[in-house]
Amino acid sequence: MSKKRTGVFVCHCGTNIAATVDVARVAKEMADENTVAFTQEYVYMCSEPGQESVVQAIKDNKLDSVVVTCCSPNLHEKTFRDNAKRAGINNFTCEIANIREQCSWVHADKAKGTEKAIKISRSIVRRVNRNNPLEAIAVPVTKRAMVIGGGIAGIQAALDIANAGIEVILVEKQATIGGRMLQLSETFPTLDCSQCVLSPKMVEVNRHPNIRLMTYSEVQEVGGSVGNFRVKVLKKPTFVDPDKCKICDHCTAVCPQVVPNEYELNLNARRAIYIPYAQAIPASFTLDIDACLGLNPVVCGKCKDVCEAGAIDYDMQPQTVTEDVGAIVVATGFDLYGQENMYEMGGGKVEDVLDGLQFERLISASGATHGHILRPSDHKEPKDVVFIQCVGSRDPAKHCAYCSKICCMYTAKHARLYKKHVPDGRAYVFYIDIRSGGKGYEEFVQRTMEDDDTLYLRGRVSKLYRKGEKIKVMGTDTLTGQNVEIDADMVVLALAMVPSQGTVDIAKTLKIGRDKDGFLAEAHPKLRPVESVTGGIYLAGAAQAPKDIPETVAQAGAAAAKVIALLSQATLNRSPLIAKVRPSHCTGCGMCVEACPFIAIRLENGKAIVNEALCEGCGSCSATCLRAAIDVKNVTQLQIHEMIEACLA
Amino acid sequence: MINIQDIRDTARDMLAKGEARMVIGYRRGTRGMLAEPAFITDPAQADDLVWDPTCFNNLSLYLVHDKKFLAHMRENPKGPVAVVAKGCDARSIVVLLQEHYFKREDVYILGVSCEGAGVVDERKLAPLLNGERPSAAAFDGDDFVFTTAAGEKRLAAREVMADRCLECRAPYPKEHNLVFGEDKTGRQLEAPFAALERFEAQDAGQRWDAWSQHFDRCMRCFACRSVCPMCYCDECVVDSITFPVTAGTTAEEKATRIKWIERSATRSENITYLMTRAMHLAGRCTDCGECERACPVNVPIRMLNNKMEREAREKFGFEPGASIGGPSLVATFLDSDPGQFIR
Numbered sequence: 005m006s007k008k009r010t011g012v013f014v015c016h017c018g019t020n021i022a023a024t025v026d027v028a029r030v031a032k033e034m035a036d037e038n039t040v041a042f043t044q045e046y047v048y049m050c051s052e053p054g055q056e057s058v059v060q061a062i063k064d065n066k067l068d069s070v071v072v073t074c075c076s077p078n079l080h081e082k083t084f085r086d087n088a089k090r091a092g093i094n095n096f097t098c099e100i101a102n103i104r105e106q107c108s109w110v111h112a113d114k115a116k117g118t119e120k121a122i123k124i125s126r127s128i129v130r131r132v133n134r135n136n137p138l139e140a141i142a143v144p145v146t147k148r149a150m151v152i153g154g155g156i157a158g159i160q161a162a163l164d165i166a167n168a169g170i171e172v173i174l175v176e177k178q179a180t181i182g183g184r185m186l187q188l189s190e191t192f193p194t195l196d197c198s199q200c201v202l203s204p205k206m207v208e209v210n211r212h213p214n215i216r217l218m219t220y221s222e223v224q225e226v227g228g229s230v231g232n233f234r235v236k237v238l239k240k241p242t243f244v245d246p247d248k249c250k251i252c253d254h255c256t257a258v259c260p261q262v263v264p265n266e267y268e269l270n271l272n273a274r275r276a277i278y279i280p281y282a283q284a285i286p287a288s289f290t291l292d293i294d295a296c297l298g299l300n301p302v303v304c305g306k307c308k309d310v311c312e313a314g315a316i317d318y319d320m321q322p323q324t325v326t327e328d329v330g331a332i333v334v335a336t337g338f339d340l341y342g343q344e345n346m347y348e349m350g351g352g353k354v355e356d357v358l359d360g361l362q363f364e365r366l367i368s369a370s371g372a373t374h375g376h377i378l379r380p381s382d383h384k385e386p387k388d389v390v391f392i393q394c395v396g397s398r399d400p401a402k403h404c405a406y407c408s409k410i411c412c413m414y415t416a417k418h419a420r421l422y423k424k425h426v427p428d429g430r431a432y433v434f435y436i437d438i439r440s441g442g443k444g445y446e447e448f449v450q451r452t453m454e455d456d457d458t459l460y461l462r463g464r465v466s467k468l469y470r471k472g473e474k475i476k477v478m479g480t481d482t483l484t485g486q487n488v489e490i491d492a493d494m495v496v497l498a499l500a501m502v503p504s505q506g507t508v509d510i511a512k513t514l515k516i517g518r519d520k521d522g523f524l525a526e527a528h529p530k531l532r533p534v535e536s537v538t539g540g541i542y543l544a545g546a547a548q549a550p551k552d553i554p555e556t557v558a559q560a561g562a563a564a565a566k567v568i569a570l571l572s573q574a575t576l577n578r579s580p581l582i583a584k585v586r587p588s589h590c591t592g593c594g595m596c597v598e599a600c601p602f603i604a605i606r607l608e609n610g611k612a613i614v615n616e617a618l619c620e621g622c623g624s625c626s627a628t629c630l631r632a633a634i635d636v637k638n639v640t641q642l643q644i645h646e647m648i649e650a651c652l653a
Numbered sequence: 654m655i656n657i658q659d660i661r662d663t664a665r666d667m668l669a670k671g672e673a674r675m676v677i678g679y680r681r682g683t684r685g686m687l688a689e690p691a692f693i694t695d696p697a698q699a700d701d702l703v704w705d706p707t708c709f710n711n712l713s714l715y716l717v718h719d720k721k722f723l724a725h726m727r728e729n730p731k732g733p734v735a736v737v738a739k740g741c742d743a744r745s746i747v748v749l750l751q752e753h754y755f756k757r758e759d760v761y762i763l764g765v766s767c768e769g770a771g772v773v774d775e776r777k778l779a780p781l782l783n784g785e786r787p788s789a790a791a792f793d794g795d796d797f798v799f800t801t802a803a804g805e806k807r808l809a810a811r812e813v814m815a816d817r818c819l820e821c822r823a824p825y826p827k828e829h830n831l832v833f834g835e836d837k838t839g840r841q842l843e844a845p846f847a848a849l850e851r852f853e854a855q856d857a858g859q860r861w862d863a864w865s866q867h868f869d870r871c872m873r874c875f876a877c878r879s880v881c882p883m884c885y886c887d888e889c890v891v892d893s894i895t896f897p898v899t900a901g902t903t904a905e906e907k908a909t910r911i912k913w914i915e916r917s918a919t920r921s922e923n924i925t926y927l928m929t930r931a932m933h934l935a936g937r938c939t940d941c942g943e944c945e946r947a948c949p950v951n952v953p954i955r956m957l958n959n960k961m962e963r964e965a966r967e968k969f970g971f972e973p974g975a976s977i978g979g980p981s982l983v984a985t986f987l988d989s990d991p992g993q994f995i996r
Contacts, residue, residue, distance in 0.1 A: 512988065588901060589888060593752035598984035610753070628984045630933045631886050632911075645911045 008133050009041040011067040012125065013058055013084075015049035015074035017104055022047075024108035024117040030073060033122045037129050041065055050080050055087050062091035069093070069132045073101035073125045078528065094137030096580065096638060101128035127647035134646070135638045140577035141616060145231040146330040149567050150175060152223055152510060155183020156553060157335035157545025157560045159205050164564030165333075166214035170571055173327055174209060175237055176219045177506055180284035181206055183337055184546075187267070187361055189368035189375075191553060192417040193448035199283055199370065206285040219286060224324065226514050227603060229618055230540025231330050231576040241320035243299070244277070246288035248315035251279065255289060255307035255316070263295040265372075269362045271380060272372035277307045277316075281370060291316070331540050331567040334514065334524060335560065336507040338546035341396035341404060341500040349395060349497055354470050355381040357495045360414055367421050377425045379494045382473075386429065386493030389422055390477045391415045392465050393435040396500035404500045406521055409550040411498035412439045416452040418496060423456045431458040432490055434465050434479050442552070461488060468495060501550040515601050516541055524548045534563045538620075542566050581637050582619035583626065585612045589633035596625035596634055654792070655765060655834045657704045663763065663831060664735065665699035673735040673761055677715050679708040686787040686799065690715060702737075704765060704833075706773040706790045706797050706810070711941040712736050713745040714882040720755055721885075735761040735830075741817070743826030744939035744974025745882045751977060752937075754885065764829030768837045770810045771818020773797060776951075778813045782806060811842055817942035817955060819843040828977065849959045870950045871923040877944035877954050878930065883937045891929045931957040936965055936982020939974045 012034040016022035031043040042065040046054045049072060062070065070093075072084045077100040085095035103121040111117040147170060151162045154176030162174045174181070186206075188198035209215050218237060225236040259275035267280040276295035279288070297304040299318040308316045340359050343352030350357050356379045358366070369375040379386045393411050396403040412435065419431040438460075440446040452458050463480035470476075474491040481488050503522045511518050516536040517525040524547050527535040534542050542563040545556040570576075583596075583605070592610035604618035605625060612625075612634060625634045632641050660678065667673040680691035680701040688707045692715070693699060719734055738746060743764055750757055770792055778787075778799070787799040787806070797813060799806045811819065818824070820843050825836040844850070852860070875892070878884040889895045891914045898907065913929070914922045938958040945955035965971040968991055971982050 588897075588899070591752070591754070591886065593754070595752070595981050595984040598981055599986075601986075607753070630890075631888065632890050642909050642911055645913065 008039040008069050009065065009067050010037070010039050010069045010071060010129055010132055011042040011044070011058075011061055011065060012037075012040055012129060013049055013061070013070065013072045013074075014043070014045040014125070015054070015072065016045065016047045017049075017075060017108075018047065021074070021104050021108045021121075024111055024114055025103055025121040026114065026118040027121075029118055030103070030121050030125055034071075034073075034125055034129060037126065039133050040129060042067060049074055050083055055083065058084065058087050059091040062088065062093060067091075067093065069097040069099075069135060071099055071101055071125065071128050071132055073103050073121070073128070075104040076100070076102050076106075094139075096138040097132065097135050099128050099132050099135065101125045123651045126653075127650040130646045130650045131639075131643045134640065134643050138580040138637060141580055142575045143231055143578055143617060145571060145573055145576050146233075146328045147171070147571050148173070148327075148329045149331045149333065149571065150223075150233070150235055150327060150329040151333045151335060153183065153335035153337055153506065153545070153547070154178075154181030154209075154217075154219065155335060155337045155545060156185040156202060156205075157337070157547075157556045158183070158333070159202075159209055160557050160560035161333045161335060161542075161544050161564045161567075162209060162215050163205065163212065164561050165567050166212050168564075168568045169214065170568060171214050171216070173216045173218060173237075173329065175221050175223055176217070177222050178280070179220050179242065179290040180280045180286070181209060181217065181219060182281070182283070182285070184361070185553060186281060186283065187269070187368075188364045189371070190417065190421060192413045193442075193444040195417070195420075197369075199281075199368075203283045203285075206283065210285045217286065218325075220290065223510060223513055226332070227618075228328075229578075229602065229620065230538075231570070231578075232617070233329050233332060233540065235327050235329060235332070237325050237327060239323040239325060241293070241322055242288070243291035243293070243317060243320050244289045245315045245317060246286040248313045249288040250313045250315070251287055251289070252312070253279075254310045254312070258306040258310050260304065260306065261295050261297060263292070268365050268372045269359075271362055271365055283370075289315075330571050331542065332514065333542045333544055333560075333563045333567060334507075334510055334516070334536065334547055335544040335563075336510050336547045337504045338501045338507070338550065339504040341502045343497065343499065345403065346395055346497070346499070348467055349392070349465070349495075350468055350470075354468060354475060354495075356386070356475060356493065357468065357497065359497050359499050360411070360418070363418055363496045367418075367425065375425075377422060384493070385426055387426070388430050388490065388492045388494075389419075389432070390465075390475075390490055390492040390495045391419055391431065391433045391498065392477075392495065393433065393498045394464070394500075395497040397498075398436060404502065404521060406500075406550070407439065408498075408501040409439070410501070410552045412449065413442070413445055413552065415496075415498050416440075416449045416458075419458040420452045420456050423458065431456070432492075433458055433460045434463060435460060436462070436464065442554075463488070468492075501546060503547055507547040510547075514538065514541055534559055534566060540570065578617075579621060581621040581639070582616055583614045583621065583623070583634055583636050585614060586633050586635070587611050589631045591631060591633070593630075595628045595630070599624045599628040654768070655704055657702065659833055660704060660737065660763065660765070661699045661702050664693060664702060665696045667735055667761070668694065668696040668699065671732065674730055674732040675719075676702075676735045676737075676763075677712045678702045678737040678763070679704065679710070679712075682707075686790045704737075704792075706770065706792060706814075708737075708739070709772045709815075709943065709946055711742045711745055711880070711882055711943050712738060713742050713749060714880060714943075716746065716749065716755065716760055717882050717885045733759050733761045735763055737763045737765055738826050738829070739765055739767055739941075740821065740824045740826050741939045741941040743828050744823075745941060747828050747974040747977055747979075748937050748939060749882065749885075751974075751979065751981060757977065762826065762829040762831075764826030764832035766826065766832065766834030766836060767818065767821070767824035768834050769795060769840055769842075770797070771814045771821060771824065773813050774815040774946075777815075778808075781808060781813065814842070815942055815946070816843075816848045817940055817945075820845050820847050821940070827975075846959055846963045848953075849956050849963065852953075852956060865920065867952045868920045868923045868927065871918065871927065871952050872950065873918045873923060873926060874949060876947040876949060877952075880943040880947045881934075882941075883934055884930070890933075891926050927952070927954065927957060931961055934958050935961040936971060936973055938962060 014027045014031045027045045031045045035043045081100050085098045088098040089095040107121045150173045151158045152175050162172045166172045191198050221239045224238050227234045255277045256275045259277045261276035262273045264270040265274035277291045365371040397408040440449045461481045463482045465479040467478045477490040479488045516538050519525045526533045544560040544563040590611045597605045602618050604615045623636045664676040676693045679688040682689035785801040787801045789800040791798045797810050825838045893912045
């Protein structure tokens with residue numbers, strides 16, 4: 005192996021690095037390394053002149069490898085590898101030494117910071133000495149996308165992708181698409197009817213030639229990687245043929261089984277055979293097998309007898325279908341933080357304490373009470389209604405640390421709608437502060453306070469309990485410093501938004517990360533907000549973080565644009581930085597097979613074999629192997645050993 | 654109470670009928686009372702087998718040796734090897750099976766239950782015999798009986814039993830083809846990890862002083878590695894003298910071999926060796942305690958492995974060698990694992 009000619013390029017990053025690190029000294033120290041042929045420092049290495057100078061230096065000095073000591077490789081590894089390629093050398097002989105995030109930003113002492121920057125840079129110079137030139141692996145792309153979750157986010161993403169001429173499979177767990185938005189009454193700040201806005205889109209999804217809708221279906225297993233995923237979807241039987249069903253409603257009239265209606269948040273009941281909403285897509289009934297007496301004509305069979313269209317088929321079986329797709333959008337939405345977790349709010353055991361979604365159904369014209377606000381316990385019109393914001397949100401000690409973002413707005417909307425329905429009623433809102441950033445949002449809240457005469461009380465509620473007909477709400481008004489007691493007829497809790505169970509499950513199935521609050525993690529909080537940490541899997545809607553409808557729609561559009569960009573390529577370049585087995589050292593213990601999150605390793609004749617199309621180069625196998633029998637290319641044990649040596653020297 | 658004749662009869666039968674090509678068990682040794690490993694292929698020698706409190710050796714080690722030897726000789730004889738295995742030894746076999754070291758049908762486990770006892774610790778026994786050298790040892794109820802020149806000496810088993818046996822949670826070989834003795838799982842002679850906890854009761858300074866002495870004393874004879882059935886790697890990552898050179902070894906490979914540890918037996922190198930070994934045994938060590946027994950300079954090696962075992966048990970509810978299909982400690986990730994960073 006002939007000696008390398010490495011160039012080291014030290015970036016000041018303005019004062020981001022230069023304030024804490026003596027960059028000139030770093031460059032000088034690196035020049036003493038015997039494989040370093042050229043060093044240079046520059047104020048912004050990533051600027052156009054900075055990049056040009058790197059390219060020129062590679063050419064002028066016949067460099068064969070490059071170390072750029074600057075910020076995190078997350079930001080500029082690709083930039084400088086592309087430059088290396090432009091200069092005519094292999095891009096995988098270029099490495100980044102991170103002296104910003106891992107050094108200057110976290111240290112204050114310039115002398116010590118400089119020492120550390122030197123060690124980091126030197127370790128990368130040593131690593132690059134043993135880097136091999138590698139070529140990206142070209143893989144074909146499956147030009148088809150899958151959207152998981154049929155709420156507004158999924159619907160929008162599916163439509164946008166389909167309109168670009170790409171086939172989309174939209175998978176929804178429930179019997180209808182529409183998701184949470186279909187449960188809302190009116191939407192802030194314009195107060196237009198949620199279902200009226202949404203249902204044209206739902207119909208469009210159903211009729212779109214490029215969209216294949218799979219409702220009542222769940223994603224079970226995902227294999228493969230960006231460009232070529234293989235997804236197993238379980239289609240649960242609905243026992244009703246949607247093509248034959250005439251929605252005549254005769255079946256529900258005869259069905260003897262009554263269960264709580266989850267689509268109405270248990271405010272009323274439904275039959276075992278049901279249609280979630282009048283607007284449901286597909287427009288068809290579904291037979292809930294858990295509630296049904298048992299699909300046995302001897303036991304019941306009433307629905308089948310009465311169905312003139314012959315749409316009911318008790319022999320329908322669950323089906324597992326396998327779909328190949330190139331990209332996946334995850335739009336699995338949110339749930340509300342359970343009332344049972346809120347002990348101070350009665351723990352879900354006090355009657356007439358509703359959550360925000362239940363209240364939506366109560367004021368919705370299509371809801372359980374046909375739009376009349378009647379409290380569930382006695383169907384009387386409540387005259388004193390207390391709305392409580394931040395229930396479960398912004399409470400790091402006991403509940404969720406984050407702000408659920410939409411509650412200030414929908415609580416104001418609830419108060420307004422309540423006053424519209426019950427003009428002589430009194431609405432009280434407990435709040436911590438009002439967060440109404442958004443077009444027309446602040447004005448909306450102001451109108452609720454002023455025009456609708458809603459009493460906003462700044463403070464929290466410490467306790468509520470049932471006292472006869474009333475609910476006693478004990479709170480504080482911190483502006484007057486007084487304790488407040490309200491005898492309410494009904495209480496509405498603006499519960500925190502949490503990732504839905506479907507989101508939690510899909511994260512495991514897709515092996516995409518979740519953040520500390522359990523929402524799906526984006527690849528970069530600022531620069532890659534709609535991409536998951538796994539290539540080819542994109543995020544949309546409240547599964548990623550609490551957000552309102554306009555934001556969700558915007559994010560869905562962004563995710564769709566990413567999918568379209570990805571799938572418009574003929575082939576994809578996969579990183580060649582993947583695992584490689586040393587068969588002489590492999591004992592075939594299979595620990596790497598178990599550890600691999602991408603199912604990319606298998607045992608063959610007692611030795612591990614890496615599937616290059618699946619390996620993501622994460623290094624889990626290498627960390628697990630006791631025998632150093634598996635390495636990631638260009639991050640070999642030897643390189644790590646020499647890096648450690650460089651740091652300790 | 655195990656009747657040794659049952660084991661002998663089984664061994665003789667299996668060899669005579671060709672159901673096993675070899676029986677690995679214990680026989681009377683040549684050094685005082687100690688039993689030694691016996692490799693029996695002739696049915697007539699089956700009567701050499703013994704079962705007494707000096708049957709320390711974890712015989713699963715010899716399954717590893719056998720496999721390596723056959724690979725070296727390029728031989729592939731038919732039929733399983735029958736091996737006498739205590740609870741801990743059987744768990745070692747399970748770990749080897751989990752790691753696909755050999756197939757289940759290649760081994761016939763003659764399980765022996767330690768019942769209410771275990772093996773003797775010579776270091777505990779010596780001071781109680783007033784310098785006399787015993788020539789035999791035997792189980793007798795809750796006692797061990799030692800034969801010395803001065804006659805028989807009866808001692809309560811608990812007084813002279815090895816720590817690992819006192820703390821043993823499962824003295825019964827759950828995985829077996831045939832088992833001798835009763836299942837006394839759940840007997841609690843001493844709390845699990847008691848020796849470790851006694852040591853940990855000291856403050857950090859005292860502990861460091863003690864370990865410094867131990868690490869200074871280690872001479873890296875690798876006896877601990879040699880008796881360990883889990884240390885079956887051909888190349889030990891921390892020992893450059895085990896790097897194999899084969900026809901396929903390239904010059905570059907030879908030139909770039911990593912020396913994680915220097916050859917000299919100094920404190921820092923010894924620490925790295927013993928710590929790395931403990932890490933590599935995490936989730937695999939079944940606490941047979943052979944490393945500590947074999948150590949010529951009394952380094953409490955078992956304590957290092959025990960510490961990892963307790964950690965795995967407390968954090969992940971992990972029991973090494975519990976079942977063949979069971980998970981591996983370091984390669985398995987569960988949603989219920991502590992630490993959210995990996996989700």
